[in-house]
Amino acid sequence: xxxxxxxxxxxxxxxxxxxxxxxxxxxxxxxxxxxxxxxxxxxxxxxxxxxxxxxxxxxxxxxxxxxxxxxxxxxxxxxxxxxxxxxxxxxxxxxxxxxxxxxxxxxxxxxxxxxxxxxxxxxxxxxxxxxxxxxxxxxxxxxxxxxxxxxxxxxxxxxxxxxxxxxxxxxxxxxxxxxxxxxxxxxxxxxxxxxxxxxxxxxxxxxxxxxxxxxxxxxxxxxxxxxxxxxxxxxxxxxxxxxxxxxxxxxxxxxxxxxxxxxxxxxxxxxxxxxxxxxxxxxxxxxxxxxxxxxxxxxxxxxxxxxxxxxxxxxxxxxxxxxxxxxxxxxxxxxxxxxxxxxxxxxxxxxxxxxxxxxxxxxxxxxxxxxxxxxxxxxxxxxxxxxxxxxxxxxxxxxxxxxxxxxxxxxxxxxxxxxxxxxxxxxxxxxxxxxxxxxxxxxxxxxxxxxxxxxxxxxxxxxxxxxxxxxxxxxxxxxxxxxxxxxxxxxxxxxxxxxxxxxxxxxxxxxxxxxxxxxxxxxxxxxxxxxxxxxxxxxxxxxxxxxxxxxxxxxxxxxxxxxxxxxxxxxxxxxxxxxxxxxxxxxxxxxxxxxxxxxxxxxxxxxxxxxxxxxxxxxxxxxxxxxxxxxxxxxxxxxxxxxxxxxxxxxxxxxxxxxxxxxxxxxxxxxx
Ligand code: 6R9
Numbered sequence: 001x002x003x004x005x006x007x008x009x010x011x012x013x014x015x016x017x018x019x020x021x022x023x024x025x026x027x028x029x030x031x032x033x034x035x036x037x038x039x040x041x042x043x044x045x046x047x048x049x050x051x052x053x054x055x056x057x058x059x060x061x062x063x064x065x066x067x068x069x070x071x072x073x074x075x076x077x078x079x080x081x082x083x084x085x086x087x088x089x090x091x092x093x094x095x096x097x098x099x100x101x102x103x104x105x106x107x108x109x110x111x112x113x114x115x116x117x118x119x120x121x122x123x124x125x126x127x128x129x130x131x132x133x134x135x136x137x138x139x140x141x142x143x144x145x146x147x148x149x150x151x152x153x154x155x156x157x158x159x160x161x162x163x164x165x166x167x168x169x170x171x172x173x174x175x176x177x178x179x180x181x182x183x184x185x186x187x188x189x190x191x192x193x194x195x196x197x198x199x200x201x202x203x204x205x206x207x208x209x210x211x212x213x214x215x216x217x218x219x220x221x222x223x224x225x226x227x228x229x230x231x232x233x234x235x236x237x238x239x240x241x242x243x244x245x246x247x248x249x250x251x252x253x254x255x256x257x258x259x260x261x262x263x264x265x266x267x268x269x270x271x272x273x274x275x276x277x278x279x280x281x282x283x284x285x286x287x288x289x290x291x292x293x294x295x296x297x298x299x300x301x302x303x304x305x306x307x308x309x310x311x312x313x314x315x316x317x318x319x320x321x322x323x324x325x326x327x328x329x330x331x332x333x334x335x336x337x338x339x340x341x342x343x344x345x346x347x348x349x350x351x352x353x354x355x356x357x358x359x360x361x362x363x364x365x366x367x368x369x370x371x372x373x374x375x376x377x378x379x380x381x382x383x384x385x386x387x388x389x390x391x392x393x394x395x396x397x398x399x400x401x402x403x404x405x406x407x408x409x410x411x412x413x414x415x416x417x418x419x420x421x422x423x424x425x426x427x428x429x430x431x432x433x434x435x436x437x438x439x440x441x442x443x444x445x446x447x448x449x450x451x452x453x454x455x456x457x458x459x460x461x462x463x464x465x466x467x468x469x470x471x472x473x474x475x476x477x478x479x480x481x482x483x484x485x486x487x488x489x490x491x492x493x494x495x496x497x498x499x500x501x502x503x504x505x506x507x508x509x510x511x512x513x514x515x516x517x518x519x520x521x522x523x524x525x526x527x528x529x530x531x532x533x534x535x536x537x538x539x540x541x542x543x544x545x546x547x548x549x550x551x552x553x554x555x556x557x558x559x560x561x562x563x564x565x566x567x568x569x570x571x572x573x574x575x576x577x578x579x580x581x582x583x584x585x586x587x588x589x590x591x592x593x594x595x596x597x598x599x600x601x602x603x604x605x606x607x608x609x610x611x612x613x614x615x616x617x618x619x620x621x622x623x624x625x626x627x628x629x630x631x632x633x634x635x636x637x638x639x640x641x642x643x644x645x646x647x648x649x650x651x652x653x654x655x656x657x658x659x660x661x662x663x664x665x666x667x668x669x670x671x672x
Contacts, residue, residue: 020450020451021448021449021450021530022416022448022449022450022451023448024425024442024444024445024446024447024448024449025423025424025425025444025445026311026398026399026424026425026444026445027445028445028446029311029443029445029446030446031446032446032447032448034446035443035446035447035456038459039456039457039459042459042460043460043461043462043490043491046067046068046460046491046492046493047066047067047068048067049459049460050067050068050079050300050460050493050494051064051066051067051080053300053304054067054079054080054083054296054300054494057300057303057304057307057339058085058090058296058299058300058303058339059085059089059090059094060083060084060085061084061085061086061089061269062082062083062084062085062269063083064080064081064082064083064272064296065082065083066081066082067079067080068492069081070492071492072491072492072512072517072518072519073512073516073517075499075504075507075508075512077492077496077498078272078273078498079272079273079294079296079297079300079492079494080272080273080296080297080300080494081271081272081273082271082272083271083272083296084269084270084271084272085269085270085272085295085296085299086164086165086167086267086268086269086270086295087161087164087270087276087295087298087299087335087339088128088161088162088164088165088267089165089267090299090303090339091161091164091299091335091338091339092105092121092124092125092128092161092338093125093267095121095338095341096121096122096125098341100121100341101120101121101122102120102121102122103120103121103341103343104118104119104120104343105119105120105121105123105124105338105343105344106118106119106124106154106157106338106343106344106345106346107317107343107344107345107346107366108153108154108345108346108347108348109345109346109347109348109349109362109366110153110201110348110349111201111202111203111204111348111349111353112201112349113349113354113358113361113362113365117154119154124158124161125263126263126264127158127258127263128158128161128162128165128265129162129165129261129262129263129264129265130258130259130261130262130263130265131155131158131159131162131258131261132162132163132165132166132265133261133262133265134162134230134254134257134258134260134261135162135163135166135168135193135195135230136166136265137257137261138193138227138228138230138252138257139192139193139227139228140163140166140168140193141166141168142166142167142168142268142270143167143168143169143274143275144168144169144191144192144193145168145169145170145171145189145190145191145192145193145278146159146163146168146169146170146171146191146193146194146195147170147171147172147173147182147185147186147189147191147193147194147195148160148163148170148171148172148173148194148195148196149172149173149175149177149182149194149195149196149209149212149213150172150175150195150196150197150200150209150232150324151175151197151199151200151201151202151207151209151234151348152200152323152324152346152347152348153197153232153234153346153348154346155197155232155254156172156324156346157324157333157334157344157346159195160172160277160324160330160334161334161338163277164276164277164295165265165267165268166265166267166268167268167270167274168193169275169276169277169278169292170277170278171185171189171191171277171278171279171280171290172277172279172324172325172329172330173185173280173325174323174325174326174611175200175207175209175323175325176323176325176611176612176613177325177610177611178212178607178608178609178610178611179212179213179215179216179219179608180216180219180608180609180610181288181609181610181611182212182213182216183216183217183219183220183222184220184287184288185280185288185290186216186222186225186226187220187221187222187225188280188287188288188290188501188502189278189290189501190225191225191226192225192226192227192228193226193227193228193230194213194226194228194229194230195229195230195231195232195254196209196210196213196229196230196231196232197209197210197231197232197233197234198210198231198232198233198234198243198244198245199234199245200234200348201234201348201349202348202349202350202353203349203350203352203353204353204354210231210245210246213229214246214248217229217248226250227250228250228252229248229250229251229252230252230254230257231243231245231251231252231253231254232254232255233245233253233254233255236255238255238259270295271295271296272294272295272296272297273294273295273296273297273498274294274295275292275293275294275295276293276294276295276298276299277292277293277330278290278291278292278293278501279291279293279327279330279433281327281433281434281549282542282549282550282551282554283510283540283542283551284522284540284541284542284551284552284553285541285551285553286553287554288551288554289500289501289503289506289507289510290500290501290502291433291434291497291499291500291501292497292498292499292500292501293436293495293497293498294498296494297436297493297494297495297496298335298436298494298495299335299339300494300495301331301436301437301493301494301495302330302331302332302335302336302339302436302437302495303335303336303339303340304437304459305331305336305437305438305441305458305495306318306331306332306336306337306339306340306437307336307340308443308458308459309401309427309429309438309441309443309444309458310370310372310399310401310427310444311370311398311399311425311443311444311445312336312337312340312342312370313342313369314341314342315342315343316337316342316343316369316370317342317343317345317366317367317368317369317370317396318332318336318337318342318343318344318345318368318369318370318372319344319345319347319362319363319366319368319370319371319372320332320333320336320344320345320372320373320401321345321347321351321359321371321372321373321377322372322373322374322403326433326548327431327432327433327436328372328403328404331436331437332372333345333346336437345362345366345368347362351373351377351380351381352380352381352384355388356380356381356384356388357388357389357391357392359371359373359377359381360388360389360391360392360394360419361392363392363394363396363397364392364393364394364396367396368396368397369396369397369398369399370397370398370399370400370401371397371399371400371401372400372401372402372403372429373401373402373403374402374403374404374405374546374547375402375404375405375406375407375408375411375547375579376404376405376546376547376577376578376579378402378407378411378414378415379408379411379576379577379579380577382410382411382414382418383577386414386418389418389419390418394419394420394421395423397420397424398424398425398444399424399425399426399427399444400415400416400419400420400424400425400426400427401426401427401428401429402415402426402427402428402429403428403429403430403431403547404544404547405537405544405547405579405580406452406534406535406536406537407428407451407452408452409451409452412426412428412451412452413451416451425442425444425445425449426442426449426451427441427442427443427444428441428442428449428452428453428454428455429441429454430454430533430535432521432522433497433549434496434497434511434521435493435495435496435497435521436494436495436496436497437458437495438458439457439458439461439463439489439493440454440455440456440457440458440461440463440533440535441454441455441456441458442454442455442456450528450532452534453528453532453533453534454533454534454535455532455533456531456532456533457533460493460494461489461493462489462490462491463487463488463489463490463533464487464488464489464490464518465483465484465485465486465487465488465525465526465527466485466486466487466488466515466518467485468485468486468524468539471515471516477529481528481529482526482527482528482529482534483526483527484524484525484526484536485524485525485526486515486520486521486522486523486524486525486539487521487523487524487525487533487535488515488518488519488520488521489518489519489521490517490518492519496519510522522538522539522540522542523535523536523537523538523539524536524537524538524539541553541635543570543572543580543582544572544579544580545572545575545578545579545580545581545582545613545614546577546578546579546613547579548613548614550582550610550613550614552569552570552571552572552635554609554610554614555568555570555582555584555606555610555614555616556568556569556570556584557609558605558606558608558609558610558614559584559586559602559605559606561605561609562601562602562605563589563592564586564588564589564592564598565586565587565588565589565602566587566588566589566590567586567587567625567633568584568585568586568587569584569585569625569633569635569638570582570583570584570585570616571583571585571635571638571639571642572639573617573618573639573642573643574643575617581616581617581618582614582615582616582617582618583616583617583618583619583620583638583642583668584602584616584618584619584620585620585622585625585638585664586602586619586620586621586622587622587623587624587625588621588622588623594621598621599619599621602616602619603615603616603619618642618668618671618672620664620667620668620671622660622663622664622667624657624660625638625660626638626652626655626657626660626661626664627655627656627657628654628655628656629654629655629656631656634655636650637649637650637652637655637661638664641661641664641665641668642668642672644672646665649661
């Protein structure tokens with residue numbers, strides 16, 4: 001491979017250094033010029049473009065008439081409405097019919113590297129049908145919401161697909177969330193059905209998921225809402241007559257229930273605009289919102305982006321190591337590869353168990369062809385050194401993907417050189433829970449790569465950089481030659497979420513009314529001189545910790561629920577591996593004083609209310625916070641303090657008590 005510029009080793013590359021351009025790698029399906037033309041065509045008439053794609057990617061039971069109706073201003077977007085299909089049928093049954101019955105559809109590797117299961121398309125069809133019948137026996141019907149709180153075992157994607165098969169909406173809650181967070185999501189969706197497992201395994205440790213579900217049932221109005229809790233057993237023993245956990249009323253031993261079902265089930269034919277799933281995600285204010293994704297548009301977008309962004313071919317083994325509890329797990333573990341008739345890989349463990357070569361060992365043993373992870377994992381593994389990836393034969397890999405946050409050029413280089421041996425494409429895929437699939441990404445063999453840039457919009461996506469003040473498209477470059485502003489999209493695409501469950505107003509005001517006529521991503525970004533997209537980060541109060549989205553408001557509300565905390569302000573601080581970590585400032589209630597045990601209590605409170613991944617790294621207790629005279633906390637100043645940018649604090653004269661700033665600077669310096 002030759003590159004357009006000299007390539008240099010990742011060692012010693014300064015963060016500010018101008019990144020180099022890398023030639024596309026691998027056999028090109030089309031040229032960059034062809035991409036540009038095809039992209040222009042795809043956004044010229046989105047209805048015509050997606051109509052054609054929908055016919056080629058999916059099997060329809062009843063064809064649709066018009067691809068797109070509605071627009072951003074009215075917030076009534078519908079794709080392929082009137083058309084009928086079933087997503088599980090498209091992901092599984094049609095491949096069984098088309099000669100792939102005996103092809104492996106899913107490869108699972110558990111926490112222990114020798115714990116492996118392989119399921120063919122026929123196995124999947126039979127087991128998913130049994131699960132659908134079991135759900136039906138428990139009372140689940142078309143349109144119901146089924147909450148899934150499970151570890152990464154094959155039964156997780158299969159339960160999701162069983163819901164899709166019977167027209168129920170799954171609402172998967174990441175198994176790292178606490179009982180409080182789980183209860184909140186069950187209650188918000190009024191979900192009568194919960195599917196869980198007795199335990200999860202990660203890094204050699206067992207996690208008592210059933211215990212967490214039981215604790216959730218004791219909260220809010222959950223027990224009144226729930227009619228059935230179906231419990232998979234992580235180590236199911238057919239001969240054991242008792243459940244290996246403390247059975248509660250409404251608990252059902254799922255493995256037994258499923259084993260007693262017929263392995264055939266007729267899929268429900270759904271309208272393209274019927275709900276497929278709910279997924280709760282953090283916003284800048286209030287409680288997490290339940291985003292609704294619908295059947296036809298989402299399925300098409302999952303299939304289409306998996307195929308194009310990863311150059312997926314027949315026979316590929318596609319490995320996305322995200323958890324099914326996040327959107328990446330939905331689109332790229334469960335739906336994308338299966339809709340294309342390829343093989344998907346499901347991984348239960350962590351990148352460092354039993355050692356930091358785990359990913360690369362899996363790539364070698366299973367001959368993985370596409371591998372997809374997040375910058376936080378890459379940075380972590382990079383610290384353990386090149387000798388781990390060097391030990392393994394990873395020649396099967398064609399494409400290495402990254403998602404979740406901007407990848408720093410050093411991590412990109414390491415992924416490219418130490419993992420990919422400079423022979424694989426790195427696809428930097430920018431997208432969100434709301435977008436359903438990639439919206440800005442390079443294409444293997446087509447787009448040149450710049451470390452840290454997600455390059456160009458995907459097909460059918462019309463991106464625009466808006467001036468945050470005027471809301472007008474930015475046309476002038478700044479002194480660096482960048483067109484900088486906030487990232488928005490001009491027209492609907494099939495994979496976008498349609499609403500927030502029960503709160504369309506919130507959907508409109510968060511995404512479609514901020515800049516009238518556009519979908520607003522909440523990210524700031526710029527285009528460089530070559531038109532490459534660079535994501536800078538969130539402009540709202542959403543933090544990105546190890547690729548997990550966390551609203552500052554959620555952490556603050558957990559903290560103020562403690563009697564000692566009068567007010568709390570949470571900001572992000574840069575973290576070498578996590579990307580961002582959480583810093584919390586808590587103003588103590590009169591009569592309380594700072595102590596080590598109080599800080600500990602506050603940490604565990606956040607763990608309890610949200611989950612371990614949302615715990616603040618730094619908690620600074622103080623008698624006062626920097627506030628304007630009207631009582632607004634100046635988070636901007638706190639952000640500068642934790643980022644050690646105190647020389648650029650800006651004007652602090654509007655503060656009610658400017659002296660607090662020096663106090664906090666000293667205190668944070670001590671804590672850091
Ligand atoms: C898929 C996912 C969305 C937010 C998004 C942005 C950040 C995701 C990125 C990226 C730069 C990338 N983000 N991918 N930033 N480059 N390739 O992560 O969804 O959890 O909803 O987070 O993540 O800030 O707005 P979600």
